[in-house]
Amino acid sequence: MSTQRVAQGRRWSVMLAAGVLAVAGAAGLSVRAASADPVLPPLTPAELLTRVAQAQPAGLSATFEQRSDLGLPSLTSSGQDSDDLSSALALLTGDHTFRVWTAGADKSRVALVDGSAETAAIRNGNDVWLWSSEKQQARHGTVTAEAKSSATPVSPAEAVQKLLAAVEPDTNIAVSGTGTVAGRAVYQLVLTPKDDASLVGQVRVSVDATDFVPLGAQVIADDGSQALSVAATSVDFSVPDASVFTFTPPPGAEVKEITEPEPSTRPTTPDKADKPKTVGSGWTTVAVAKVDDTSLDQTTTALLNSLPEVSGSWGRGRLLSTTLVNAVITDDGRVAVGSVTPERLYAALAK
Template sequence: MIDAMKAESRRSVRTRAWALVLAGALALAGIAGLSVRAASADPTLPPLTPAELLGKVAAADVPGLSATFEQRSDLGLPALPAGVGDDETASMLSLLTGTHTVRVWTAGDQKSKVALVDGATESALIRNGSDVWAWSSEKQEAVHSTLPATKRPSPTVSPTEAIRTLLTKLDGTTDVTTSGTGYVAGRAVYQLILTPRATESLVGQVRVSIDAEHFVPLAAKVLASDGQEAVGVQATGIDFAVPNDSIFAFQPPAGVTVTARASSGKGEKAEKPKGEAPKTFGTGWATVTVVTMPTTGTDQQAKALLDSLPAVSGSWGKGRLLSTTLLTAVITDDGRVAVGAVVPDALYRALGSR
């Protein structure tokens, strides 16, 4: 993890721009998670209005849980040109395509574990009190840091927490309705539908399934504006018992490389990239972020990657367009990057604004 961060700081502006685009897609996938499969007979549950259901989600407090999620994505990412991309890029892209298994354990706000399981390999982030471990079984590397004594939120974010954060931040940009009941992982759920009002949004709907007993989001799916399912994660099994303490007691295997990271009471600050601060345009689902990257040279792989994208131009200048099912980005020749879950015209308007 630390080696990757150091490598990232040495990359050219174009490579960092591409990474920013992929990170944006991954972030969107992270909050958009979870898909619902219909049961043969829907459960009969007490009726709840959308506001009542959202209130219960916001107030939900479970002492612990163990869950397994199946995550799948079909974002329509363009294929990399031949010979372009290293193992890190390939690994990042693999998270945005296909199907993956995520396992989650929580026991209050001081103990949590999230693990991405890919066959026999596992990448995990574990918090046990003040101890935080990042572990990669494939690389046989572990990074250990210690949180300050002051209480902090857990550094791990489960799919249910990501969806809950999304639901509690809804405002006038979204139509919220309910759509009956169903089952997820054998548990009865309410079904909630979020429909963006912004016509520029590439997100057509987000459909969330919420546990009818504990009011924890268990499943949802994101439909693109054309009605196709783009991202989904679904709980395939869940247990609301508090996990055993041994789940969070991580010990690196013998021979594993361990990197220690110091943590001060004020927290560590990441090195800020040079250039102007990011600017945002629009609101809600139609938000566009524009970042000006420092103007440095480009390596050959980054140039080949950019040259493989369609060329676009307008009153704002010239650049390259990356278009996926849920995310659009423009990387301009003068070092600006505009990203949003919007149609290209919204990015062009943002780039043309001063």
């Protein structure tokens, strides 16, 4: 089952939020210090990173609390057509609770719990379910051999592990003391981008001192404000009961089977000119892509029209500015996204 097929939605809404989501997914966890920091055996950054990369706990049950303050524009829902964009922006504002369970590579469950509503992604062997209790909708798919590595829902801890692997060449890394998260001793790893042009000033990651799974992190913007944080409030490394990964849609729920398209109906490979390109590297990478703006709903159009107009040798467009990520949506159907100043986006569009 293709992850792209499972996550189908309005491409414009996803593209508009993609850069912000990448930063949020990669680094959105926070530390809660105890009154007295634990004494732990000293580890160098390289030693700690190695242990994080090798961490494979047999099981995990955890609850994470997320807080976001990106300075995103407010969005008032105007009907069903706005659901995709509203949901994307809602994840990047306010407070949210995530619950995570894992039991090896092919059993995982990640649930966003807001009040009595739950949105969950469940993998049990080759079966993957996406569930929305609010909409009473279930989507089911089967994992194919080529999609196994991408079909497992990503927990906050796994997201930080991916971040650490990706940013090391462009980052100054230090171990800065110890602390406590969810009652467990942690090492505190500090990541500082080498390129001063990044809007990210620092990322502080809390790594469990026994199982070496990231339990928290905090993203500090270059202006010193705390833009994103998520902290584990409870952690248990025992293997969850098998029933946690079993999902049966409740009576009356809408159920849809997601299948791979037939080879004859699969989209052809896009022309090289239409493929997204990247400018720069590391923390200051800018992604530039063409987008399909022919199916914008009223809410998305209203949001875009409310953004400030910008222009340059690259053309004209609208600027979406947040604490950590900026995006330019051009009048000719391009979008440039990056954790950089608008000037860097304009330069990337001009190339």
